[in-house]
Amino acid sequence: MSTTFEPASSATAGSTPKTATYLPSPEDAPSPTPRTNLGQLPLEDRFLTWGARFAAIAIAWVITQQLMPWHGLGWFLVVAALANVVVLAVGTSVTGSNVAVSDRVAQWLFSTAAVIVFVALGSVIVYVLKQGWPVLHHLNFFTHDMTGVGTQDPLDKGGILHAIIGSLIELAIASAIALPLGIGTAVFMNEIGGRFAKVVRTVVEAMTALPDILAGLFIYTVWILALGFPRSGLAAGLAITVMMLPIIARASDVVLRVVPGSLREASLALGASRWSTVWNVVLPTAKSGLATALILAIARGIGETAPVLITSGNATFVHVDPTSGVMNSLPLYIFTAARSGIEVQIQRAFGAAAVLLVLVLVLFSTARYLARPPSNKPSPLRRLRALTRSVARRRTASSTPVEELS
Amino acid sequence: MFAQTFRAVGASVLVITGGIGVFLAYQSVPTLRHYGLGFFTTRDWNPGSDVIGIAAVLVSTVVIALVALVIAFPLALATALYITEYAPPRLRATLVAGVDLMAAIPSIVYGLWGFFLVMPHAAELSVFLQRTFKPLLVHGLARDLIVTVLVVALIAGLAMRYLARVRSRWSLLPFGIAALALLALAPLLTVVDADPNAPVLDMTRYTRSAFIAGVVVSMMVMPMACSVIRQVFSQTPPGEKEAALALGATKWGMIRTVVLPFGKGGIIGGTMLALGRALGETMAVVMIVSPEFVIKGRILEIGAQSVASLIASEFGEATGIQLSALLAAGFVLFVITLAVNTVAAMVVNRSRSGAETG
Numbered sequence: 174m175s176t177t178f179e180p181a182s183s184a185t186a187g188s189t190p191k192t193a194t195y196l197p198s199p200e201d202a203p204s205p206t207p208r209t210n211l212g213q214l215p216l217e218d219r220f221l222t223w224g225a226r227f228a229a230i231a232i233a234w235v236i237t238q239q240l241m242p243w244h245g246l247g248w249f250l251v252v253a254a255l256a257n258v259v260v261l262a263v264g265t266s267v268t269g270s271n272v273a274v275s276d277r278v279a280q281w282l283f284s285t286a287a288v289i290v291f292v293a294l295g296s297v298i299v300y301v302l303k304q305g306w307p308v309l310h311h312l313n314f315f316t317h318d319m320t321g322v323g324t325q326d327p328l329d330k331g332g333i334l335h336a337i338i339g340s341l342i343e344l345a346i347a348s349a350i351a352l353p354l355g356i357g358t359a360v361f362m363n364e365i366g367g368r369f370a371k372v373v374r375t376v377v378e379a380m381t382a383l384p385d386i387l388a389g390l391f392i393y394t395v396w397i398l399a400l401g402f403p404r405s406g407l408a409a410g411l412a413i414t415v416m417m418l419p420i421i422a423r424a425s426d427v428v429l430r431v432v433p434g435s436l437r438e439a440s441l442a443l444g445a446s447r448w449s450t451v452w453n454v455v456l457p458t459a460k461s462g463l464a465t466a467l468i469l470a471i472a473r474g475i476g477e478t479a480p481v482l483i484t485s486g487n488a489t490f491v492h493v494d495p496t497s498g499v500m501n502s503l504p505l506y507i508f509t510a511a512r513s514g515i516e517v518q519i520q521r522a523f524g525a526a527a528v529l530l531v532l533v534l535v536l537f538s539t540a541r542y543l544a545r546p547p548s549n550k551p552s553p554l555r556r557l558r559a560l561t562r563s564v565a566r567r568r569t570a571s572s573t574p575v576e577e578l579s
Numbered sequence: 580m581f582a583q584t585f586r587a588v589g590a591s592v593l594v595i596t597g598g599i600g601v602f603l604a605y606q607s608v609p610t611l612r613h614y615g616l617g618f619f620t621t622r623d624w625n626p627g628s629d630v631i632g633i634a635a636v637l638v639s640t641v642v643i644a645l646v647a648l649v650i651a652f653p654l655a656l657a658t659a660l661y662i663t664e665y666a667p668p669r670l671r672a673t674l675v676a677g678v679d680l681m682a683a684i685p686s687i688v689y690g691l692w693g694f695f696l697v698m699p700h701a702a703e704l705s706v707f708l709q710r711t712f713k714p715l716l717v718h719g720l721a722r723d724l725i726v727t728v729l730v731v732a733l734i735a736g737l738a739m740r741y742l743a744r745v746r747s748r749w750s751l752l753p754f755g756i757a758a759l760a761l762l763a764l765a766p767l768l769t770v771v772d773a774d775p776n777a778p779v780l781d782m783t784r785y786t787r788s789a790f791i792a793g794v795v796v797s798m799m800v801m802p803m804a805c806s807v808i809r810q811v812f813s814q815t816p817p818g819e820k821e822a823a824l825a826l827g828a829t830k831w832g833m834i835r836t837v838v839l840p841f842g843k844g845g846i847i848g849g850t851m852l853a854l855g856r857a858l859g860e861t862m863a864v865v866m867i868v869s870p871e872f873v874i875k876g877r878i879l880e881i882g883a884q885s886v887a888s889l890i891a892s893e894f895g896e897a898t899g900i901q902l903s904a905l906l907a908a909g910f911v912l913f914v915i916t917l918a919v920n921t922v923a924a925m926v927v928n929r930s931r932s933g934a935e936t937g
């Protein structure tokens with residue numbers, strides 16, 4: 174506004190007094206003194222950091238390749254890491270005090286540990302996917318079961334369809350039971366409360382860390398020993414239910430606890446019943462959190478091997494009736510195939526493990542996506558639309574001078 | 580009506596989850612009556628000759644869990660510190676997700692990874708350790724002497740600190756001596772009943788050991804401890820941290836004087852949670868160890884068995900008395916893990932309420 178106004182006033186003010194308002198423009202500001210960047214290390218520290226890294230690699234090469242008979246990448250990395258910290262400490266002590274040295278060493282320690290942890294995580298994922306890849310090429314791995322497939326048959330025969338279907342059925346049973354019970358318990362602990370709710374909460378919390386094999390033992394003693402049912406997919410589903418129930422209940426409890434009380438009060442004040450309040454206000458508010466709880470519990474349940482090992486028996490064919498007859502599932506298949514000691518079977522185990530790992534990864538990222546904090550950033554779709562719009566606008570803006578030139 | 584319905588749901592969940600302990604206890608009564616205390620002191624597992632006990636299995640379980648903790652605890656603590664204090668803010672959410680993902684990976688996948696990828700390398704490490712520490716072994720009289728010093732120093736140190744309430748720096752001296760004694764005894768752990776300098780190494784002696792099982796289990800329990808510790812660290816009051824920095828403390832000085840004391844409860848509680856999980860870990864141990872019912876300190880050597888893996892591997896063929904003995908073993912495992920987890924939860928909750936900020 175002011176910039177359009179100013180020239181007009183100065184143009185007409187050839188004879189006006191010199192008291193005309195002068196608006197400072199950004200160019201008139203005195204050039205600022207360079208501000209110290211507090212978020213960055215000083216130059217000499219950065220030099221030390223990188224210098225120590227290069228020196229460490231060189232020292233490690235000299236020690237492992239020339240001086241000592243320690244060959245292999247593992248030794249090289251260990252020696253390089255140790256050389257790195259020694260050079261860092263010596264270098265810091267030249268200019269700094271003991272305090273500075275211990276600060277540098279501590280930083281090295283924590284970052285190295287983090288690197289170790291994430292390298293381990295990466296190696297699990299990469300190794301399993303890499304070993305499973307040759308098997309995943311074969312389409313029949315997903316569409317066939319192991320009926321009539323000999324133990325030494327090549328990979329283009331047989332597959333894990335029965336294990337995938339078994340896993341899905343068992344998980345469906347477990348989710349169908351554990352979800353209403355778990356959320357119901359969370360509602361009970363939050364909306365009703367009291368001393369009994371405290372007892373329930375304590376027991377549920379204690380049970381989340383229960384060894385998985387005990388869930389299998391429990392279902393085995395109750396369902397198979399005491400009630401006399403056979404080993405079946407249903408029994409395995411129940412065992413997974415026992416594993417998932419405390420996880421869902423505890424996670425939903427945490428989610429429901431953060432539903433604002435004012436929402437509840439508003440609903441009740443409008444005359445809604447408590448049922449209606451829970452059903453129409455509390456649960457919808459916590460929807461995404463509850464979905465996350467369920468998905469994380471499923472991700473846990475899908476990989477449970479020990480309870481299934483005890484309760485489901487082991488089948489080599491597609492079996493869809495969970496109430497009778499043995500049933501296979503992904504983790505159980507992996508376990509039996511890996512223990513067989515036959516090369517082809519171990520490859521199949523890795524293939525199934527890769528499938529399981531991908532499933533867990535997908536479930537996990539879905540849960541994280543649902544549970545992400547509500548951000549002010551527009552959604553990717555809207556950002557894309559805004560981008561195309563701005564590009565289009567720029568094109569029309571830039572097209573005019575081009576036309577003028579031509 | 581509303582209250583009753585949900586109370587019933589809560590009660591049913593209580594019955595289901597609480598029923599685990601009750602049923603296992605009920606099922607283990609016949610076994611405990613049959614074998615009495617011998618069930619806890621017998622080392623063998625011979626259902627054929629009616630000799631059944633879990634002494635060796637219990638010791639092995641604890642050994643595997645301790646190996647796992649010795650590796651997992653420093654990693655969890657350091658990673659938690661890295662994520663809360665050192666990592667660039669943009670990376671932080673990704674790192675947290677990575678640790679959570681590590682906890683979500685199924686144990687059978689860790690088992691495969693441990694058996695096929697880690698075990699060969701860990702076995703080589705075992706050979707290296709045995710070769711290196713063999714000359715440092717202490718034998719006979721010297722060993723007895725060191726053990727005596729260790730015990731005396733420990734008792735003296737504990738008595739000074741907690742009975743006589745000596746709070747000076749000198750009261751830490753006995754603990755230092757005890758630590759030195761432990762260090763002198765540590766090479767004993769690297770003994771393997773095989774010659775490391777033999778022309779043809781018998782590598783099978785170094786595989787399928789409690790050590791390797793512990794290494795794999797450590798990767799499974801680390802994320803649990805790490806996420807608990809990280810959560811407690813992230814609740815450190817920023818004002819206290821800034822005060823320390825404003826007084827001229829380095830980052831490490833700030834961590835040492837503010838973050839670590841504040842998160843003490845979380846560190847202890849998270850580590851105990853990891854211990855509870857390590858004690859009950861099943862599939863990775865089943866896949867890696869070669870079953871053996873012996874109490875031994877030679878952790879690098881083949882052969883071990885934990886309670887959970889005993890149940891998983893013997894269950895298929897078990898009938899009659901062996902089945903009921905397995906259920907009793909399961910009950911013992913239940914009691915141990917429940918006790919560890921409850922104490923851990925209490926410690927974590929107390930630290931979260933800020934009672935231990937001092």
